[in-house]
Amino acid sequence: MKQQVAVEPISGALNKHKVQPVLVLGAGITADYAAQRLSSAHKIVQIKWGPVADLPLDWLLKQEALEKGRIESSWEKIKAVALLDWSGQVGEYILRIQLENGEVRDLRGKAVVIALDALPVSTLAWGWPGPANSSRPLEETITLSDLTTRLTPVLASSSGRPERDGLSVWAAGHNVGILLGPGGLEAAPNTLLAIKCALVLKQQVDCRVGIFYEELAVGAGAIEALYQESRQAGVEFYRYTEFPQVIEQEAQLRIIYRDPSLPDHFPPWEIPVTLIATATEYYPSKEIETVATLAGLPTGPDGFLLSDTLHAWGGQTNRKGIYCVGMARGLLRLMDLPEEVAGVAVDLGQGSSREKTLLLAQVDPLLCEVCLTCFRVCPHRAIEITDCTKRSSHGKLYKQAAWIHPEACQGCGICIAECPAQAINGADPLQPESKLDPDSGWHFFMLDNGELYQARTREDFSGNQGPVRLVVLACRQSGFLAVQTLTRLLPFYRPQLKLGILAEIAVYPVACAGWIDDLTVLRCLEDGADKVLICSCHSGACQHQYGNHRAKKRLRLTEQYLQEIGLKDRLDFYTLAGQNYLQWLTWLKKIINQLKSH
Amino acid sequence: MIIAERKSITDIWQMIEPFKRIALIGCRGCVTVCMAGGAKEVAVLAAALRLAAHERGRELVVFEEMVERQCEYEFIRPLQRSYPQEQAVEGLVSLACGIGVQALAECFPHLPVLPGLNTSFLGMPERSGVWVERCHACGQCILDSTGAICPIARCAKNLLNGPCGGSQEGMCEIGNGVECAWHLIYERLARLNRLDSLQSLALPKNWAKDRDGGPRRLIREDWEDEV
Numbered sequence: 105m106k107q108q109v110a111v112e113p114i115s116g117a118l119n120k121h122k123v124q125p126v127l128v129l130g131a132g133i134t135a136d137y138a139a140q141r142l143s144s145a146h147k148i149v150q151i152k153w154g155p156v157a158d159l160p161l162d163w164l165l166k167q168e169a170l171e172k173g174r175i176e177s178s179w180e181k182i183k184a185v186a187l188l189d190w191s192g193q194v195g196e197y198i199l200r201i202q203l204e205n206g207e208v209r210d211l212r213g214k215a216v217v218i219a220l221d222a223l224p225v226s227t228l229a230w231g232w233p234g235p236a237n238s239s240r241p242l243e244e245t246i247t248l249s250d251l252t253t254r255l256t257p258v259l260a261s262s263s264g265r266p267e268r269d270g271l272s273v274w275a276a277g278h279n280v281g282i283l284l285g286p287g288g289l290e291a292a293p294n295t296l297l298a299i300k301c302a303l304v305l306k307q308q309v310d311c312r313v314g315i316f317y318e319e320l321a322v323g324a325g326a327i328e329a330l331y332q333e334s335r336q337a338g339v340e341f342y343r344y345t346e347f348p349q350v351i352e353q354e355a356q357l358r359i360i361y362r363d364p365s366l367p368d369h370f371p372p373w374e375i376p377v378t379l380i381a382t383a384t385e386y387y388p389s390k391e392i393e394t395v396a397t398l399a400g401l402p403t404g405p406d407g408f409l410l411s412d413t414l415h416a417w418g419g420q421t422n423r424k425g426i427y428c429v430g431m432a433r434g435l436l437r438l439m440d441l442p443e444e445v446a447g448v449a450v451d452l453g454q455g456s457s458r459e460k461t462l463l464l465a466q467v468d469p470l471l472c473e474v475c476l477t478c479f480r481v482c483p484h485r486a487i488e489i490t491d492c493t494k495r496s497s498h499g500k501l502y503k504q505a506a507w508i509h510p511e512a513c514q515g516c517g518i519c520i521a522e523c524p525a526q527a528i529n530g531a532d533p534l535q536p537e538s539k540l541d542p543d544s545g546w547h548f549f550m551l552d553n554g555e556l557y558q559a560r561t562r563e564d565f566s567g568n569q570g571p572v573r574l575v576v577l578a579c580r581q582s583g584f585l586a587v588q589t590l591t592r593l594l595p596f597y598r599p600q601l602k603l604g605i606l607a608e609i610a611v612y613p614v615a616c617a618g619w620i621d622d623l624t625v626l627r628c629l630e631d632g633a634d635k636v637l638i639c640s641c642h643s644g645a646c647q648h649q650y651g652n653h654r655a656k657k658r659l660r661l662t663e664q665y666l667q668e669i670g671l672k673d674r675l676d677f678y679t680l681a682g683q684n685y686l687q688w689l690t691w692l693k694k695i696i697n698q699l700k701s702h
Numbered sequence: 703m704i705i706a707e708r709k710s711i712t713d714i715w716q717m718i719e720p721f722k723r724i725a726l727i728g729c730r731g732c733v734t735v736c737m738a739g740g741a742k743e744v745a746v747l748a749a750a751l752r753l754a755a756h757e758r759g760r761e762l763v764v765f766e767e768m769v770e771r772q773c774e775y776e777f778i779r780p781l782q783r784s785y786p787q788e789q790a791v792e793g794l795v796s797l798a799c800g801i802g803v804q805a806l807a808e809c810f811p812h813l814p815v816l817p818g819l820n821t822s823f824l825g826m827p828e829r830s831g832v833w834v835e836r837c838h839a840c841g842q843c844i845l846d847s848t849g850a851i852c853p854i855a856r857c858a859k860n861l862l863n864g865p866c867g868g869s870q871e872g873m874c875e876i877g878n879g880v881e882c883a884w885h886l887i888y889e890r891l892a893r894l895n896r897l898d899s900l901q902s903l904a905l906p907k908n909w910a911k912d913r914d915g916g917p918r919r920l921i922r923e924d925w926e927d928e929v
């Protein structure tokens with residue numbers, strides 16, 4: 105049965121074309137907080153939908169209200185039972201919701217802030233078994249998330265006035281043991297929480313704190329630095345291979361811990377503790393899944409939104425005008441909530457004046473075959489299929505074609521690489537059509553003695569055809585940054601040097617490795633390159649989600665048919681981080697030596 | 703749409719061995735959409751062939767052309783003007799389906815026309831980058847009785863009255879991740895509460911309307927030109 109849809113949700117006085125509200129999605133305290141904070145500058149419509157995690161975060165709201173001195177009135181709350189659809193683009197998103205009385209409504213907003221809570225589902229099975237020989241309920245055991253919540257005022261206060269009331273009651277003088285479950289990377293959020301909490305307990309309250317773990321995922325994200333800091337601060341770390349036992353002896357909890365580095369016949373340690381925190385697992389609610397599907401947002405392996413997107417700061421998502429704060433990104437984001445909402449406020453304030461991307465992709469509607477490739481692949485959901493009218497000498501032509509929303513496009517160029525009709529152009533100096541503009545990149549010489557010089561002008565470069573010619577296509581976020589550093593360190597080449605040139609290297613920036621297609625590589629080779637080298641960001645670090653992966657897959661095929669036509673070893677793919685210019689240099693030398701010896 | 707894939711470059715290279723000047727003709731229809739013969743594929747193949755020729759020290763000129771639909775004379779004819787005396791090029795490589803190759807050949811009676819693609823089947827993208835067969839063009843559609851799932855195109859044995867013994871947990875015994883069409887049909891009819899339509903026996907199909915009746919031709923008299 106078709107339902108009647110009422111458009112125009114917003115209270116009457118509002119001119120919707122001028123003052124679109126910001127939609128805040130969520131019913132819990134994180135959503136309340138985001139709505140309240142943003143309401144000072146924007147009209148807010150909060151869609152109360154989704155789970156409510158039981159978090160004692162009222163202080164956040166109060167503190168915020170205190171600072172602002174008032175809560176703005178333009179904060180409308182609408183209770184919804186379902187989110188049915190999500191359409192539109194930055195500037196005007198349209199969320200179709202169902203109200204409690206069954207009515208269906210379309211809400212419009214210039215931006216959407218997703219602030220859905222997650223829910224603690226269980227203490228892990230391996231987790232807190234209760235003391236082996238005691239039946240009395242213990243106040244001395246709490247979950248890690250509880251501990252976090254209690255410490256959050258301290259964790260979050262960067263203003264130099266730590267709110268310690270919550271702390272002093274129960275934490276001073278404690279011996280705290282934090283038990284992390286077995287497992288490595290998946291446990292990273294808990295690891296980070298544990299270390300953050302331990303650091304606060306050590307530094308602010310001077311507790312003795314020990315973290316028991318099977319494997320610390322210090323490699324993940326920002327954990328390494330924190331880990332070092334907490335070690336120096338005196339937090340103790342105990343690695344176990346067998347989950348520690350907890351016993352109660354003379355009214356004192358003890359953690360029985362066996363040091364795996366000691367021989368078996370050594371007795372285990374008994375560590376007296378007054379407080380034990382065990383890790384809790386949080387699961388993304390099904391609402392998060394719904395949002396991810398409807399709005400086209402990526403989720404991480406744990407099911408939370410964007411849990412591994414390195415470049416998303418201030419709650420940004422892959423789509424412009426959609427933000428995500430708090431627990432929808434995983435438990436660990438809770439502590440970053442104020443910071444994230446502040447980021448959203450800044451970003452919203454800047455609006456469209458934000459720095460334009462270098463490359464703006466545009467579809468030629470006459471060439472577009474509406475194959476949907478770009479529509480499916482765009483990591484930022486910037487592409488719509490629209491009806492378009494085009495005047496030609498025969499009059500008007502009506503057809504459907506892809507259209508790229510100029511505000512939503514973030515200039516990765518993936519669609520340009522994948523359009524089979526070559527219908528998309530980018531306003532980048534490096535278009536597939538115009539070949540690579542020799543003036544846009546950097547040029548280097550490697551001399552016979554192995555030294556590297558910069559070419560001062562393009563003439564320098566082309567006039568000295570070295571025996572080996574290398575073209576490097578480097579992502580602006582990684583490889584090109586590395587090369588940029590080199591240009592500050594390397595001397596300029598002077599023809600008077602009269603040294604033999606071993607190789608010439610041309611480095612071109614690309615918006616994202618995802619922009620590079622087989623045609624670009626072939627054109628470089630046609631232009632006489634001996635080898636094309638592609639530098640992209642590391643796996644999982646692509647600003648455009650999967651630009652590097654798509655490029656890699658694409659170029660693996662390119663390599664195959666290069667082999668078919670008898671060209672071997674003419675294409676290479678490297679990943680590196682922007683600061684790693686020395687590594688880049690090493691590769692370069694290795695490759696040139698290989699080429700020379702052929 | 704018609705799904706096709708490009709022949710290996712080695713094959714194409716062997717086909718064009720005798721020629722010094724060739725033109726690659728792409729098609730803006732189905733094969734653009736299935737990433738086999740659009741403007742991009744034409745450009746890539748041209749570049750690859752030029753490189754191969756250069757590498758082997760062979761002289762080869764490659765032209766690139768696009769046609770709106772290579773299965774229509776009207777779209778191909780303008781090309782005749784590009785290659786008037788049929789001297790400009792020695793051979794044409796069509797990056798269209800087999801229909802396009804033949805239409806092109808009919809328009810260029812004195813030029814060799816070579817297929818650059820293998821025409822695969824009638825299908826659709828299941829998801830980005832994965833195409834699946836959906837119709838066999840059997841000439842007499844039975845989808846009404848099979849829950850809109852085609853057992854001719856999707857059952858390896860073209861069975862008309864339920865699955866064979868090789869249907870296991872929804873999958874066909876031929877493997878390759880092929881789902882058993884009859885399992886799908888059963889599930890769908892059950893969902894629609896129409897399982898009774900499986901009660902009646904499907905009689906042998908009239909295969910004369912399929913390929914078995916020889917090349918097919920369809921005439922709409924109302925549309926037919928006066929000759």
Ligand code: SF4
Pocket residue numbers: 467471472473474475476477478479505506522523524525526527528
């Ligand atoms: S990929 Fe190209 S042809 Fe396909 S819809 Fe997009 S613009 Fe049109």
Ligand code: SF4
Pocket residue numbers: 464465481482483484485486487508512513514515516517518519520
């Ligand atoms: S350039 Fe990137 S962000 Fe812009 S429309 Fe194309 S795929 Fe989307």
